[in-house]
Amino acid sequence: MAAPSIETANKExxxxxxxxxxxxxxxxxxxxVSDMKEEKAxxxxxLNLKEVFFASPIIYTCLxxxxxxxxxxxxxxxxxxxxxxxxxxxxxxxxxxxxxxxxYQDALEQCxxxxxxxxxxxIAGITSRHLGAEYMINTMKxxxxxxxxxxxxxxxxxxxxxxxxxMLGLLGTVIGMFYAxxxxxxxxxxxxxxxxxxxxxxxxxxxxxxxxxxxxxxSSTLKYRLVKALGRVENEALSLxxxxxHK
Numbered sequence: 001m002a003a004p005s006i007e008t009a010n011k012e013x014x015x016x017x018x019x020x021x022x023x024x025x026x027x028x029x030x031x032x033v034s035d036m037k038e039e040k041a042x043x044x045x046x047l048n049l050k051e052v053f054f055a056s057p058i059i060y061t062c063l064x065x066x067x068x069x070x071x072x073x074x075x076x077x078x079x080x081x082x083x084x085x086x087x088x089x090x091x092x093x094x095x096x097x098x099x100x101x102x103x104y105q106d107a108l109e110q111c112x113x114x115x116x117x118x119x120x121x122x123i124a125g126i127t128s129r130h131l132g133a134e135y136m137i138n139t140m141k142x143x144x145x146x147x148x149x150x151x152x153x154x155x156x157x158x159x160x161x162x163x164x165x166x167m168l169g170l171l172g173t174v175i176g177m178f179y180a181x182x183x184x185x186x187x188x189x190x191x192x193x194x195x196x197x198x199x200x201x202x203x204x205x206x207x208x209x210x211x212x213x214x215x216x217x218x219s220s221t222l223k224y225r226l227v228k229a230l231g232r233v234e235n236e237a238l239s240l241x242x243x244x245x246h247k
Contacts, residue, residue, distance in 0.1 A: 051200060055176060055200045055201070055203070056172040056175070056176060056201075056203075056204050059168060059169065059171065059172035059204045059207075060172075060204065060207060062168055063165060063168060063169065063204075063207050063208055063211050066161050066164070066165055066168075066211050066215070067210075067211045067214060067215075069157075069161065070158055070161050070211070070214060070215040070218050071214075071218070073154050073157055073158060073218070073222075074158070074218040074221070074222055077151070077154050077222050077225075077226075078222070078225070081151060081225070081226065081229060082229075083229055083232065085116060086116050086117040086118060086229060086233060087116065087117065087118035087232070087233055087236055088114070088116075091110065091114050091116075091118070091119070092118070092236060092240075094110060095107055095110065095111070095122060095240055096240065096243060098110070099240060099243040099244055100243060104126050104129075104244075107122070107126060108123060108126055108127075111123045111126075117144075117147055117148065117233055118233055118236060118237060120143060120147050121140050121143050121144050121147070121233070121237045122140075122237065122240055122241075123143075124139045124140050124142075124143035125137075125139065125140045125237070125240070125241050125244050126244060128140075129244050136241065136244065137238075137241060140237055140238075140241055144230075144233070144234065144237065148226075148230060151226055152226075154222070155219055155222055155223050155226065158215045158216075158218050158219035158222065159215075159219055161211065161212070161215040162212045162215045162216045162219065163212075165208045165209075165211040165212040165215065166205070166208045166209055166212045167208070168204075168208055169204040169205040169206070169207055169208020169209065169211075170204075170205050170208065171204075172201070172203075172204025172205070172208075173201045173202055173204050173205045174201075175201075176198070176200060176201025176202075176204070177198060177201050180198055180201060
């Protein structure tokens with residue numbers, strides 16, 4: 001009687017081993033399937049990014065060019081418009097000494113050599129000094145506005161990008177929605193394609209807003225720097241103008 005019981009126990013153990021092996025195989029298959037799904041999800045994200053760009057390539061290219069233009073304008077303005085370049089301290093000291101001594105010709109020559117923002121304003125003041133103090137001050141202010149016009153045009157360019165970029169992005173969204181609704185066929189598959197198309201179409205608006213926010217930030221920082229620097233130039237110009245009037 002002992003032999004059959006041992007045989008039965010061995011069969012049960014064998015069955016349990018088979019079940020354990022099947023469970024392990026099922027677990028491995030499940031892990032493999034989950035890994036495949038993750039890889040597919042990653043590849044689908046990359047594919048969707050490509051689809052988003054190629055859904056409106058003209059719009060995205062224009063927005064990219066706008067963002068690059070705003071960065072270039074901002075960096076160039078910050079690099080070129082610096083206090084030590086528009087009104088060097090050594091030039092200011094030399095001009096004050098020359099104007100106190102009444103050496104207007106030497107002051108004009110020095111201003112022509114430097115050829116910066118402050119020097120152009122002083123040239124206008126010296127050349128118009130014989131027409132009266134009030135006329136000289138007005139001439140200096142007019143010259144200051146004229147020579148700083150290109151700086152304000154850069155800020156105006158950034159402001160234009162702030163306005164145009166969201167409108168361009170919205171245009172891409174509206175066009176994408178139009179095609180999404182226009183191509184719809186009354187079926188479940190078409191509804192799924194519709195939502196995919198709407199999701200892709202919204203991307204242009206998002207990109208346009210990002211470009212607008214970037215350009216607005218650049219415009220604000222550049223305007224702050226410009227107003228601060230021009231205020232210092234104006235004070236120095238008026239101080240030198242008083243020296244011209246005094247003589």
